[in-house]
Amino acid sequence: MNSRTLPSYLVLFAFVAFFSCSQKAEQKAEAPESREASQTETTQKTILFFGNSLTAAYGIDPEDGFAGLTQSRIDSLGLDYKVINGGLSGETTAGGLSRLDWFLEDEPAIFILELGGNDGLRGIQISETKNNLLAIVDKVRSKYPDTKIILAGMQIPPNMGQEYSKEFSELYPAVAKEKNVTLIPFLLDRVGGIPELNLPDGIHPTEEGHKIVAETIWPFIEAEL
Missing domain, CATH: 1.20.5 (Single alpha-helices involved in coiled-coils or other helix-helix interfaces)
Incomplete structure (x- = not known):
C-alpha cells in the first residue's frame, strides 16, 4: 500500500x-x-364463534353473517376485540368436540357455542348431543377458566316427532343451568320459520335474517365485554 x-x-x-x-x-x-x-x-381480546353453517353464514358473504356483523359493531364502537369465525357447514356436536383444540391455541375472552342444530336434523340421541355440549364447555373451562361462555339455544321443526322436538328445545336450558353459562334462548328468534328471512332451503338466514340474529345475540355479548 x-x-x-x-x-x-x-x-x-x-x-x-x-x-x-x-x-x-x-x-x-x-x-x-x-x-x-x-x-x-x-x-387485543378475542371473541370466538364456534358453530356450524349458521355461524359460517352459509349462502352469503361471511361479513354479512351475524359473526361478521358483530365485528363491524365492535369496530364502530372502538372496542379492542377481534372476532374469529369458527363455523363449519354440516358440523355436529361430535365434530365440534373433535376439532375444538385447534381453536383453543389462543385464549378467547368470549366463547359463543352454536352447535346441535345438525344433531337435531339427523335425529341424533338427545343424550349424546347433551354430553358433547357439556364436554365442549368443560374443555374450554379447563384450559381457560376466565373465558366467558355463551350457549346459543336452538329449536328444530317437528319432523322428528313432537316428543323429540320438545326434548331438543329443553336440552339447551339444561346444559346452561348445569354448567352455569349464559344462554341465548333461541338463536333464530324472529327469523326461524319466516320464509322471507331465510334462503330457499328454509334453514339458513338471508342477509336480512342475519341482521336480526346479530341484534338478538348482541346484548348477551355486550354484557360480557
Whole structure:
C-alpha cells in the first residue's frame, strides 16, 4: 500500500462505518414502534364463534353473517376485540368436540357455542348431543377458566316427532343451568320459520335474517365485554 492510495481506503472505511452506524440507529429508532405494535396485537381480546353453517353464514358473504356483523359493531364502537369465525357447514356436536383444540391455541375472552342444530336434523340421541355440549364447555373451562361462555339455544321443526322436538328445545336450558353459562334462548328468534328471512332451503338466514340474529345475540355479548 502506498501513500497515494491510503486516503481512498480511509474514505471507504469512514463511509462503511458511517453507514453501519446509521443502520443501527434506524433499527433502534424503529424498535419501540415494533414493540408497541406487538403489544397491541397481544392485548387485543378475542371473541370466538364456534358453530356450524349458521355461524359460517352459509349462502352469503361471511361479513354479512351475524359473526361478521358483530365485528363491524365492535369496530364502530372502538372496542379492542377481534372476532374469529369458527363455523363449519354440516358440523355436529361430535365434530365440534373433535376439532375444538385447534381453536383453543389462543385464549378467547368470549366463547359463543352454536352447535346441535345438525344433531337435531339427523335425529341424533338427545343424550349424546347433551354430553358433547357439556364436554365442549368443560374443555374450554379447563384450559381457560376466565373465558366467558355463551350457549346459543336452538329449536328444530317437528319432523322428528313432537316428543323429540320438545326434548331438543329443553336440552339447551339444561346444559346452561348445569354448567352455569349464559344462554341465548333461541338463536333464530324472529327469523326461524319466516320464509322471507331465510334462503330457499328454509334453514339458513338471508342477509336480512342475519341482521336480526346479530341484534338478538348482541346484548348477551355486550354484557360480557
